[in-house]
Amino acid sequence: MYKKIYIKTWGCQMNKYDSNKIVSYLLSSSKKYHLVNSLLNSDIIILNTCSVRKKAEDKLFNYLNIIKKIKQIKNKLIVILCGCVATKEKEKLFNKFNIIDIICGTQNIKNIPLLIKKFIKNKKKILNIKFINKIKKNVNFINNKNNFIYNTFITIMEGCNKFCSYCIVPYTRGKQISRLPEDIISEINYLVSKGICEINLLGQNVNSYCSYLSNKKKCNFSYLLNLISEINGIKRIKFTSSHPINFTKDIFLCYKNISKIVDYLHLPVQSGSDRILNIMRRNYNIDYYKNIIYKLLDIRPNILFGSDFIVGFPSENKYDFKLTLNLIKEIKFDNSYVFIYSPREKTKAFYMKDDISILEKKKRLYKIQKLLNKNYIYWSKKMVNSIQKILVEGYTKRNNYYYGRCFNNKIVYFKNNENNLIGKIINIKIINNKKNLLYGIIL
Ligand code: SAM
Ligand code: SF4
Ligand code: F3S
Numbered sequence: 001m002y003k004k005i006y007i008k009t010w011g012c013q014m015n016k017y018d019s020n021k022i023v024s025y026l027l028s029s030s031k032k033y034h035l036v037n038s039l040l041n042s043d044i045i046i047l048n049t050c051s052v053r054k055k056a057e058d059k060l061f062n063y064l065n066i067i068k069k070i071k072q073i074k075n076k077l078i079v080i081l082c083g084c085v086a087t088k089e090k091e092k093l094f095n096k097f098n099i100i101d102i103i104c105g106t107q108n109i110k111n112i113p114l115l116i117k118k119f120i121k122n123k124k125k126i127l128n129i130k131f132i133n134k135i136k137k138n139v140n141f142i143n144n145k146n147n148f149i150y151n152t153f154i155t156i157m158e159g160c161n162k163f164c165s166y167c168i169v170p171y172t173r174g175k176q177i178s179r180l181p182e183d184i185i186s187e188i189n190y191l192v193s194k195g196i197c198e199i200n201l202l203g204q205n206v207n208s209y210c211s212y213l214s215n216k217k218k219c220n221f222s223y224l225l226n227l228i229s230e231i232n233g234i235k236r237i238k239f240t241s242s243h244p245i246n247f248t249k250d251i252f253l254c255y256k257n258i259s260k261i262v263d264y265l266h267l268p269v270q271s272g273s274d275r276i277l278n279i280m281r282r283n284y285n286i287d288y289y290k291n292i293i294y295k296l297l298d299i300r301p302n303i304l305f306g307s308d309f310i311v312g313f314p315s316e317n318k319y320d321f322k323l324t325l326n327l328i329k330e331i332k333f334d335n336s337y338v339f340i341y342s343p344r345e346k347t348k349a350f351y352m353k354d355d356i357s358i359l360e361k362k363k364r365l366y367k368i369q370k371l372l373n374k375n376y377i378y379w380s381k382k383m384v385n386s387i388q389k390i391l392v393e394g395y396t397k398r399n400n401y402y403y404g405r406c407f408n409n410k411i412v413y414f415k416n417n418e419n420n421l422i423g424k425i426i427n428i429k430i431i432n433n434k435k436n437l438l439y440g441i442i443l
Contacts, residue, residue, distance in 0.1 A: 006042035011050025029113035049085035084172035105129035150423035151198035165348035192233030222250035264409035268308035272327030273320035312361030
């Protein structure tokens with residue numbers, strides 16, 4: 001009997017990468033498994049969850065209420081909850097939502113095929129949450145069509161030892177573990193053989209990657225970047241998220257020497273106020289952060305920066321907030337994210353007074369969003385009339401436009417009659433910027 005699997009993913013790119021892995025594990029474990037796009041039409045529902053903010057958890061709980069109704073009709077439906085909420089809440093979730101059959105931790109997803117078999121046999125709820133703190137072995141994705149177009153993410157390290165005062169991730173992803181360099185290289189070689197030409201290295205703090213080669217030689221992030229750059233088929237290298245504190249001298253050298261590293265860096269700063277950064281336990285100040293930015297601009301004058309910002313952190317006053325606005329104006333961050341502070345149990349900040357009203361938090365969020373939008377348009381307008389090399393990512397049927405990304409990560413739309421441009425790097429002249437979208441023509 002075929003089993004139809006529906007998988008829903010919330011959260012960061014690492015969760016998306018993990019969902020692809022789950023699908024690969026399942027499809028390679030049995031020919032009976034099939035992936036479907038419809039929740040109603042499924043036999044097994046897998047929910048890969050995020051708990052970084054309360055809002056993410058609320059979305060999951062609403063979704064579980066919908067599944068509850070489906071399970072009333074389809075009582076054989078198997079519901080699996082994995083990811084960060086699973087790891088954080090553990091068996092408590094069985095009490096809260098009786099419909100969940102299997103709870104599986106972030107470091108245990110490889111077991112999912114086995115857990116399903118066990119559940120079908122014994123009909124008993126299963127909890128499998130254990131920090132293995134072991135390096136994960138190579139996973140070669142199979143059958144998951146979306147992976148094999150032109151670019152993909154690849155996790156190189158997982159977990160976090162930094163314990164910023166607001167963040168739940170160290171509790172849901174465990175201690176920092178870096179994958180073996182040879183494993184990463186062999187996975188990238190495999191992906192290149194399937195047509196991948198752009199790789200996006202993933203990690204909670206990707207630039208704190210540190211491992212050892214089989215000859216016992218140390219392999220830090222810059223060493224790994226050099227190894228990857230030597231792979232012929234790889235044309236572009238991206239990575240996310242970097243932590244300012246791990247932005248060491250050798251990484252600057254990579255920007256100098258490795259032309260495949262793109263002209264875009266996502267470097268979350270969180271706040272423009274040294275006082276707030278200190279309470280957030282970020283371990284750097286704004287001068288240190290700006291020094292990274294200006295050094296990189298010296299090496300790569302066209303580089304654009306992105307960041308994450310938290311507004312309404314406990315005790316953030318108007319002056320602290322103004323400093324954040326000033327920083328955004330000065331650096332002119334491009335594509336960035338801003339979040340309202342959300343107290344998370346277990347974290348240090350949870351025990352501080354959440355003293356900024358929601359109205360004020362929303363006002364600050366809106367102000368930053370407005371400024372970021374202005375920056376976004378500023379950079380887009382600057383690109384009009386320039387010639388850009390873009391990697392074609394896709395095609396929108398709605399208005400027959402192709403789209404692709406420039407070397408600085410900006411998206412450009414263009415028309416073309418030729419087929420099969422997807423995955424190719426082509427030259428485009430940007431001709432205008434309409435409603436926040438860049439349009440170009442092929443040269
Ligand atoms: N490791 C990355 C770093 O240190 O910059 C960030 C990883 S975290 C999963 C992604 C973003 O979520 C953070 O940069 C932060 O802005 C935001 N975030 C984390 N905890 C939060 C909280 N409690 N409330 C609001 N935003 C939060
Ligand atoms: Fe969270 Fe800080 Fe670790 Fe980033 S560095 S994942 S914000 S604890
Ligand atoms: Fe969310 Fe976990 Fe990622 S909490 S942001 S899915 S590491």
